[in-house]
Amino acid sequence: MVVYNTLTRTKEAFEPLNPPFVGLYVCGPTVYSDVHLGNCRTFISFDLIYRYLLHLGYKVRYVRNITDAGHLEGDRDEGEDKFAKKARLEQLEPMEIVQKYTLGFHDVLRLFNTLPPSIEPTATGHISEQIEMIKQIIKNGYGYEVNGTVYFDVEKYSKEYNYSILTNRQLEDLLENTRALGGQDEKRGRLDFALWIKAKPEHIMNWPSPWSVGFPGWHIECSAMSSKYLGEQFDIHGGGMDLAATHHTNEIAQSQACNHTTPARYWMHTNMLTVNGTRMSKSMGNGFLPGELFTGNHPLLNHGYSPMAVRFFMLQAHYRSTLDFSNEALEASEKGFRRLMASVTLLDKLKASETTSEFNLAELSDSCYAAMNDDFNSPVLLAELFEASRFINSVYDGKSTISSADLDSLRKLMNDFVFDVLGLTEEGNQTEDMGKLMELIISLRSEAKATKDYATSDKIRNALQAIGIQLKDNKEETSWSKL
């Protein structure tokens, strides 16, 4: 298996440090407002990666943090705390904000059928670990305190290490393009970033530390929590591409400065979801909320789309490509998703024959694994699954045959990839009761058809269509599915 590593900008063979164990850390959300669809894409992408690693038999420890402290409005190390600001606006405690949006985040990800991470640590729950790490960074000479605030000395660090290894930029360029230090600045270098920030009196989220009553800078939490749960060096560190230049660059520097080791061997970055070619983001005001998508309550949408249709839409693009969001594209995915799932449902009804006609199951299986082994190429995997889908339909129509052994293999293959790896699920409330009801309705209609009472049979068919149930007349039987 190969994975694309941002560190080297190439696909590399994936070799875990301690197989069969894999340590995976993904930067989670900052829970001061609703997650939008762009955020969801990243977590769905890593869900695919997590699921495939599990499928291959790796014992994965998947750590995804919740950032619930340390983010400030605006840049630099000043400005209001995002949680405190939101709390003021909503007239809640900061921790009520954290709880509210954490629950919302979990609800949304559950709808998208993502597996929960093994550990979901919070920044506020790991203040002491962050303080310890800062102490060590200072001890190692890469951090300094000024008036209760601790900064990371980027210029000193970059004399010994490649600070911008992730983005390949020259330090001089970074310096040129970073705002000059102002008269009130207390840090030494303009690239220096805060590890610990002394709280102003109005800053209500604060903790005691050796330097001041304050709060951690926003990069240190991931370094502290990843090393706590995955060790000083682990396999994969992931996150959205937008985090690479600043957040991940600083994480690497912190870990090097503290532990003298680069934290992760493979850095994986997921690309952005765009709307009309522009990145979806809260600040742009073009962020879709999952709820708007599911209900269709948005000017750009014709109707609501189910979470699984949206998941499928995302899986149809590779995680490192931008994906453009539009009503038209969603509609296409929705139909494709239903087609795939319909054929998966048909698998149970297939009858085995003596031989399998013109279909190489082993080849299909190899292609599926090859697709995923090539940096988790889900769109290619889906293309392969649609080949299987066509074959399944063809067998169901009696135009192809499948042997009993191949049928078992095909069921296993489709089950593995559609449900376990891609994480798609059947939708709708097709309960046992409903199945029995439909059986009854279909048998009544079949009786009408048998007596050529087409008025009645069409009435039933049309009425069902109106409530979103589609009947499909086969030669021998009638099947149904939700629209």
Added chain:
RNA sequence: GGUCGGGUGGCCGAGUGGCUAGGCAGAGGUCUGCAAAACCUUUUACAGCGGUUCGAAUCCGCUCCUGACCUCCA
């Protein structure tokens, strides 16, 4: 300005040198009481110009367009 990406048929989106993904939409057909679904067949591509090569969407150069990051953001 710097760094890194993109520009693929009506739409979305794979594909890094030859074997012309896939989904949706369009056209024709089979099946059907009629439909739908399904199946079969099928049309429209690789931003532009030049170069390398027996052969390029794929490699190289130039041009144009466009995105992300460089300040909080998955």
